[in-house]
Amino acid sequence: MGRLLLLAGMKNFILYCTVAFGLGCYEGFSQDARVRIDTDVVLSVKEVFHLIESQTDYEFIYRPALLEGASPVKIARGEMRTGDLLDKILAPEYFSYEFYNNTIIVREKxxxxxxxxxxxxxxxxxxxxxxxxxxxxxxxxxxxxxxxxxxxxxxxxxxxxxxxxxxxxxxxxxxxxxxxxxxxxxxxxxxxLEESVTALEEVVLASTGYQTISRERATGAFVSVAKEQLEKPASSVAERLVGVVPGLQSTVGAYGLVNFRVRGQSSLLADAQPLVVYDGFPVEGGLESINPNDVESITVLKDAAAASIWGAKSANGVIVVTSKQSKQGKLRVSVSSFVKTSGKLDLGYVNPIATGAEVIDYEQKGFDTDLFGGGSNPLPPAMFIVYPQSLAVTAMNEARLGRITPEDRDATLARLRGLNNQKQIRDYLLETPITQQYNVAVSGGGEHIANTLSILLEDRKTFFKGDEQERVLINYKNQTDLKDWLTFDFSGMLGYEKVKTNGVDLNFIHDLQPYDMLVNADGSLTDMSYLHYYMPNMEAFVPMDKFPYPDWSYNPISEIRNRDRTLTGLNSRFQAGLTFKMLEGLMFSPRIQYELFNTRGRSYYVEESFTVRNYINTTSRWNQDYDTSPVANIPKGGFLAQSKIRVRAYSFRNQLSFDRTLGEKHNINFIAGSEISDRVREFTQNPLAYGYNEKTRTIVESLTPSDKLVDWGGNSFRIPTAHGFQYDTDRYFSLYGNLGYTFDDRYTVTGSYRTDASNLISDDPEYRYSPFWSVGLGWQLGREGFMDKREWIDRLNLRLTYGYNGNVDKSTSFLPLININAEPDLYTGENTAGISDYGNPTLRWERTRTVNWGLDFSFFGRKLYGTLDLYDRKSTDLIALQSIPSVHGTDRQKLNSATMSNRGFEISLGTVLPIKGEDIVWSGSVNYSYNNNKITELYKNFYFASELSQGVTEAYVKGYDASTLWSYRYAGMVNTGTVSAPHLLPSFYGPDNEKFSFQNLPPGDGRQYLFDQGTRVAPRTLGLISSLKVYDFDFSFIITARFGHVFRRHGFNYHPMGDGNVTHVNKRYREVLDSDPSEVVPVPVDAEGQYFMWGEFTPYLDYLTVNASHIRFREISLGYSLPKNVRAKLGVYTLRFFAQANHVGGIFFNDYGEDPEYPMGNLKPQPVFTFGLDFSF
The missing domain is CATH 2.60.40.1120 (Carboxypeptidase-like, regulatory domain)
Incomplete structure (x- = not known):
């Protein structure tokens, strides 16, 4: 019903837009439709046609061979009427043109x-x-x-x-x-007639967010993403960047979220994600807040000359996204839709558990001989009700206690051995992921006004039943010529998102034994309360029927049905600006952006849920006398938890820009401006509402802060009733400038300067106003006179840049910080606080110095083109945990003390080969990147072995890659007993290759005996894109590859047994049984009370580290566009059908079949298939 109402609303909305846009004051397809040129540029005639088509509703009828030999045209920055622009470019070439409705026909005179x-x-x-x-x-x-x-x-x-x-x-x-x-x-x-085509060179414009510069005048390292890639179906903009940009390494999460890293890691503790700029401003929500169908261009800025204009926010690179321009002319509607689906999770991979028989064998061995610590002692009758055990161990223990016969135990174990819950997990807990997306865009306007309005609707179901997402994005963009010298532009975004997370997660599935069935043979739900309690003792010693809720049963399926955990977001973003054309080439532009993001969390648990029943029962007062009825401390009824996050941000900018060619050979491009920004984040956590009634929206009674209460186990507690608050504010003030000079379209000099001040940095002016700057040189070698005879060279450009970018760590402060606890101390009743940061009085910006050498080339009419960049990045003043004298109250503090380097190169090669005119065209590109990372300065006088092996933030070591993987070297079994009474334990090599058992740690620094097995981040990456157009069909694929890194494969978990410690045996158990103990840690053969210690070492042994190199088939795409004559009969401008497959598979260079990006036991995306269409009329 809701979807029908939504569709009806869309129809009404389109009707409204038809009226509103169609009644605008415009002259149909008049020659007065204006075209905007962002910068002085030299374009071919064909490129001018594309520019007109992108900003108006005109379509050209011509064939490119007519334009062969036509001279490029210099076009000044500004706006021109379409007719004037055509007169300028066509008249000198003896071409004529004719307007025919929305079509411009170009022919020879x-x-x-x-x-x-x-x-x-x-x-x-x-x-x-x-x-x-x-x-x-x-x-x-x-x-x-x-x-x-x-x-x-x-x-x-x-x-x-x-x-x-x-x-x-x-x-x-x-x-x-x-x-x-x-x-x-x-x-x-x-x-x-037969076609004859000659390829023309592509003109690329780079947007820095502040200005748009042609490739010929840019000295910095940047990559513009191909238009064809931006048009592919995607739920987010980030999906379209994976594998297509050299130097931009991406990690795609199982749910589609993408993390990026530009040219290696440039910070240790601060945010390492690149800055996202949308239509000139950094934005909240990143790429996920942008409608991917509204994107006109994406430019990735990688070096100092390209990104330093963003100052203290640019050290990690900048992703600049530009939305599609508003369009003049009559109403045009574009519609697209796709459905994306994949299979359910591969349980054999994400939950690699042993068979039921293997699990029971392991449990039996541990229980009978006390191999695994604490499992053989009979559980005391009344004390261990809260210590759950598996069904198999419960049967073993009940037989030992004499409550059941050995025959009953053996019958139970035999029955459990034959059970397998994998199908029930798939049927009742897992979901088939599916995403449905609908897009509608409406554009139109008059002679002096241009409008674009777009709507995105998306529904998504993810891996688990009960989890789903809804998203709506509405964007409006307007440009109005108030005067010939004054333009006003406005854009607005309204986003709504609703995320439900009622399902289970992978950790819950990991905790299930293979014989833990969800439903009975008759389809009724099983009682799985044994996952929380040792039920025989509960039934024998606890008057369960006398508690507020006599029903203690639990089943995850019913729990999913009895809770509503929802995050709702209502987000808005508005931009507005004026452009004053003061003199020829000189403009002044004040602009403002305001963002308001509101997220509300609401978790409601109905009274029937186990969460409610269990909490009220276990917090009831009871003297542990079976004949005594417990007294509830908390009123019966549902639970309601609510929270709210509000982010308000604004940026205001004044910018003066000048772009003009003086005489015939001198082009000057200059911008200067000031910017202020303010961001406030507020978080509010309401206390849990007990006794909540969803129908009446009331609670039974209000709870107030109370004295200590006593629960059913005699433990003291207080009912939390205080609100939680958090307030963060970031303020910036910036001055910036950028100057570019080009002589004779051959020699370019650029420079940029920016200074940022922030409340996040020390108030000492020496540190607060640290400048960020860059200089660059460019030489259009291919335009030199001595290159004239080399006609096979289309373009040859040399670049050199040097400069500084910045970054900031928001987790520290130049003043000491404390956290005030919301609740008073349980025992003293006093309010308490803790020191969260001791302060860094010289806190300053992190700085990254970059030197970049670049080469751009195009040969043989773009049959071979590409770029080559070599870079040297040095990051200084990095925030790191540094050792300090303990007299300060701590032995470690975050200080600007570290230095790190990244050196490497990037090469990109591409080709466009017309096989049969424009009917059959093959194009392809390959990019290869290499990066070497090294921490060159860091003072830390001592490392615990656990810090290094677990790879936490304290594991950064001077002289090593920031992503180094540290491991224990397995030394086989060592006898810790005597010759007559041996006690064999696994061991590892310590200092001087001395063997230490798993029960002992060597004295001293972990660096003395752990060793580095390589980096976890691939230093070498490759991306391959290939496209083939055959008449109205198009086919493409993307392959990515990573080489030179390592990862830890899935190993046996050596799970101990004990009170409340249910054993979960994974599928590597067989590997342990079949392997040589000198190569793989075995399961103990004698009683081992310290078995729980083994888990401190076994996940980090050297033999688990394997090659992470792999090749991945990232994407395969197929499309079909209806021929123009068919579209004309149907009355549509475009009509295209497409299919796409992602995460198709890969080649993994390890012997265990594990995906290095999604190791076994973790969520892994399944192959995703997308089908859809788009059309416009």
Missing amino acids: EGISGVTTAAQTVDIRGTVTDSKGNPLPGVTVLVKGGENGVVTDFDGNYHIEFVAGGGLSFSFMGFTPREVVVEAGSSVIDVQ
Whole structure:
């Protein structure tokens, strides 16, 4: 019902837009439609056509071969009417054009008289088409040897009279001319022309967020993502960047969230994600807050010259996203939709548990011989009710206690051995992921106003039943010419998101034994309360029926049904600006952005849920006398937890820009401005509401702070009733400037400067106003005179840049910070606080110095093109945990004390090969990146072995890669007993190769005996993109590869047994049983009371580290566009069907079949298949 209402609302909305946009004050397809040029640029005629098509509703009819040899045109920054722009570029080339509704027909200027008047004539009619049968308007039909002729009309038809026995010639731009002899008696001659295409070089514009610069004038390292990649179906913008940008390494999470790293790691503790800029401003929510269908271009800024204009926020790189421009002209509607689905989780991979028989064998061995610590002692009758055990161990223990017979135990174990819950988990807990997305975009306007409105609707179900997401994004963009010298632009975004997380998670599934069944044979739910309690003791010694809720049963399926955990977000973003055209090339632009993001969390548990029943029962007061009835401390009824996060942010900018070519050879591009920004984040946590009634929206009674209460086990507690609050504010003030000078379109010098001040940095001006700057040189070597004879060189450009970027760690402060606890101390009743940071009085920006050498090239008409960049990055003043004298109250403190380097290179090669004109075209590109990371300065005088092996933030070590993987070297079994009474324990090598058992740690620093097995982050990455267009079909694929790194594979978990410690045996148990103890740690053969210690070492042994190199088939895409003549009959501009497959598979260079990015036991994306269409009218 809700979806029907939504669809009805969309229809009404489109109708409204049709009226609102259609009644605008515009002149249809007038030549007065304006085109905006962001910077002085040299474009080919074809590129100007593309520019006009992108900003208006015009479409051109022409063939590229007509433009062969046409001179590039210099176009100044500003706005021009379409007709004036066409006059400028076409008149010097002897072309003419004609407006036909929304179509512009371009043809050669010919001396054509309309009609021949010979005495003896024949009347010839016909149709001229291309090789696919599409009619060709504008074809010149001439009488051979004469000057008379006609031109085909819009449907490709022609009519001519001339002397019989003569010939006709047919010529059209982009096609091979054809001659036809007209025999006597002929009346109809249909002609088909063959296409002839010459590829033109692509013009790339780079946007820094503050300005747009042509590639020829840019000295920095940047990558613009291809338009074809941006048009692929995706739920987020980030998905379209994976594998296509050299130097941009991505990690795709199981739920589709993508993390990026630009040219290695440049910070130790601060945020390492690149800055996301949308339409000129950094934005809240990152790429996930942007409608991927509204994106016009994406530029990744990688070096100092490209990114330093963003100052203290740019050390991790900058991703600049530009939305599609508002359009003038009549109403146009674009619609797209797709459905994306994949299979359920592969339980054998994400939950690699042993078979039921293997689990019971392991449990039996541990229980009978006390191999695994604490399992053999009978559980005391009354004290261990809260210590659950598995069904198998419970049967073993009940037999030992004499409550059941050995025969009953053996029957129970035999039954459990034959059970397998994998199918029930798939059927009742797992969901088939599916995403449905609908997009509608409406554009139109008048001579002085342009509008675009878009709506995205998305529904998504994820891996677990009860988890789902809804998203709505509405974007509006307007540009209005108030005067010839004044333009106003406005954009707004309204986003709504609803996320439900009622399902279980992977950790819950990991905790299930293979014989833990969810439903009975008759379909009824099983009682799985044994997961929380030792039920035989509960039933024997606890008056369960006397508690507030006599029902103690538990089942995850019913729990999913009895809770509503929802996050709701209502987000908005508004941008507005004015552009004053003061003088030729000089503009002043004040702009503002305001964002308001509201997220509300609401978790409601109905009274029937186990969460409610269990908490109220276990917090009841009871004297542990079976005949005494417990007294509830908390009122019965549902639970309601609520929280709220509010983020308010604004940025205000004044910018003066100048872009002008003086004389014939001097181009100056300059911007200068000031910017202030303020961001406030507020978090509020309401106390849990007990006794809540969802229907009446009331609670039974309000709870107030109380004295200590006593629960059913005699433990003291207080009912939390205090609100939790958190308030953060970030304020920045910035001054910036950028200057570029180009001489004779060959030599370019650039420079940028920015200073940032922030409340996050020390108030000492020496540190607060640290500048960030860059300089760059560019040389268009291919335009030198001595290169003129090398016609195979299209472009050859050398670049050199040097400069500084910045970063900030928001987790520390230049003043000491304390956290005030919301609740008073349980025993003293006093309010307490703790020191969260001791303060860094010289806190300053992290700085990254980058040197970049670059080469851009294009050869043989873009049949081979690419870039090569070499870089050296040095990050200084990095925040790190540094050792300090303990007299300060701590022995470690976050200080600006570390230095790190990243050195590497990136190469990108591409080609465009027309195989048969524009009908069959193959294009491809390959990018390869190498990065070497090293911490060059860091003072820390001592490392615990656990810090290094577990890889926490304290594991950074001077002289090593920041992502180094540290391991214990396994030394086989060592005898810790005597010759007559041996006690064999696994061991590892300590200092001087001395063997230490798993029960002992060597004295001293962990660096003395742990060793580095390599980096966890691939230093070498590769991306391959290939596309093939065959008439109206297009096919493409993306392959990514990573080499030179390592990861820890899945190993046996050596799970101990004990009170409340249920054993979970994974599938590597068989490997342990079949392996040599000198190579793989075995299961103990004697009683081992310290078995729990083994888990401190076994996950971090060297033999678990394997090669992480792999090749991944990231994407395969297939599309079909209806031919133009069919679209014309249907009354649509475009109509395209597409299918796409992602996460198709990979080749993994390890012997265990594990995916290094998603190791066994972790969530792993399944192959995803997408089907959809898009059309416009």
